[in-house]
Amino acid sequence: MAQWTDSLPEAANAYLEGRRLDEVECIVSDLPGIARGKAVPASKFARQDYFHLPDSIFYQTITGGWAEAAGDEGFIERDMLLRPDMSTATAAPWTADWTLQVIHDAFDKTGAPIPYSPRNVLKRVVQLYRDQGLEPVVAPEMEFFIVARNIDPAQEIQPMMGRSGRPAAARQSYSMTAVDEFGPVIDDIYDFAEAQGFEIDGITQEGGAGQLEINLNHGDPVALADEVFYFKRLIREAALRHGSFATFMAKPIADEPGSAMHIHQSVLDLKTGENIFSTPEGEETDAFRHFLGGMQKHLPAAIAVLAPYVNSYRRYVKDHAAPINLAWARDNRTTGLRIPISGPKARRIENRLAGMDCNPYLGIAASLACGLLGMMNKVEPAAEFHGDAYEGDEDIPRVQGEALDLFEEATDLHEVLGREFARVYAIVKRAEYDEFLQVISPWEREHLLLNV
Known part of the structure; x- marks a missing residue:
């Protein structure tokens, strides 16, 4: 645990000083800008290099419906690899326990950036x-x-x-x-x-x-x-x-x-x-x-x-x-x-x-x-x-x-x-x-x- 927390941004380290980190919210922006992802115990986050979400989160409309945007293979909800950008680790100070948020980047199984992930679009x-x-x-x-x-x-x-x-x-x-x-x-x-x-x-x-x-x-x-x-x-x-x-x-x-x-x-x-x-x-x-x-x-x-x-x-x-x-x-x-x-x-x-x-x-x-x-x-x-x-x-x-x-x-x-x-x-x-x-x-x- 100490190994990855030592490299946190200064503000995140200051937030956690003297406290035990409970949870990490692993998030990615969808097309509207809603945070999608998973909340995991800090101990599990320390052991994982990535997590999976289906690519269909980028086909969802603001009302929760699904657009026909999956492409030639159809709506098969392929898993993406979500890798953390630890420079984005920051507090979630409104939560009841000690929680960090970390923005992740989305890749396909070959390691190529998902082209319709908004953060990837801006990086491009x-x-x-x-x-x-x-x-x-x-x-x-x-x-x-x-x-x-x-x-x-x-x-x-x-x-x-x-x-x-x-x-x-x-x-x-x-x-x-x-x-x-x-x-x-x-x-x-x-x-x-x-x-x-x-x-x-x-x-x-x-x-x-x-x-x-x-x-x-x-x-x-x-x-x-x-x-x-x-x-x-x-x-x-x-x-x-x-x-x-x-x-x-x-x-x-x-x-x-x-x-x-x-x-x-x-x-x-x-x-x-x-x-x-x-x-x-x-x-x-x-x-x-x-x-x-x-x-x-x-x-x-x-x-x-x-x-x-x-x-x-x-x-x-x-x-x-x-x-x-x-x-x-x-x-x-x-x-x-x-x-x-x-x-x-x-x-x-x-x-x-x-x-x-x-x-x-x-x-x-x-x-x-x-x-x-x-x-x-x-x-x-x-x-x-x-x-x-x-x-x-x-x-x-x-x-x-x-x-x-x-x-x-x-x-x-x-x-x-x-x-x-x-x-x-x-x-x-x-x-x-x-x-x-x-x-x-x-x-x-x-x-x-x-x-x-």
Whole structure:
């Protein structure tokens, strides 16, 4: 036991200091970003190099159904080998005993990475950058709502009750008083994050009722996607401790802004460590423009990954803090692609289209893939937009079906993300969309039942 625990990350070792480890949760992200896996006694984990799960976990829809994505051999549920990445070992501080979580990577029986495992998809994209002598860097921003417990899906989601005994108020962006309303939940978020070794760059109140944002420091795309994957779980657990729910739905409340996962992106030269978006004189480079151009050209097809559910498209509403087009501009939050104020070394491109409901591995992979295609093919962007981009034309899909059509035709994007991933993802998402189309909504019953 001591042999493998001695090599744990510093935060995990600190969490276990003077304590007996009881259990290890061996987990992998499925397509929606749900943690799948097994909980095993620590003594058993010390003896195992891998464990098995069926590959069918990646064919499952968000409702628990099965998509016809198994391929030519049929639905035989082949075993995958799940091998631990011990650099991801971290505490599960909300459990009753002393538990660690460890993210695993998925391989087939020959040792080849499972191509539709989300973490493997992101690793593939990062490796394509490295093959070009480049290192992508990302910084995600996570928006989410703390809401009242909702155990009846027929009821609308309501803001949570704050410390004052009043429901959380909307239109209080950056209000510290509003943040204080969630004090006990936020305290637990900080405590859980510290126990897990995660550094929070800041927490702010966003524009929605009970909507918060957590910013993370920039770094390696896979490591940051791991953090977002872990953060979603720890935030949910913190909220549950205080009789509320944390939701990462893109649009949980009809009249409130939606929740995004803004992705800040830059690219370093592997040899020099310099930001390739800036010249030595501090000017913008061809690579910067081409990355932008690739985003504008390929993002329409990638929206199906950045906005993975029917609810995701309810977020793209004019004047509701979400973009409606692919315009780019400097220091302009109305555009889909924003260039934040920064010095040359920190020059970056912010993708504001990704919803917080996307799988962090896949959302980051798709965004980086668009930029890579732009740099490889020297795609020039449109002219910078000036003014309010909500006054511009809409040029992104408005419904999931349209987004899936574009994704299924995007062979260039498939080559970067992996053709087998693209095949499986499209089939699973099409199955979810078809299932949704069978649901009759309250709007239809109210306005069509007696009027048509």
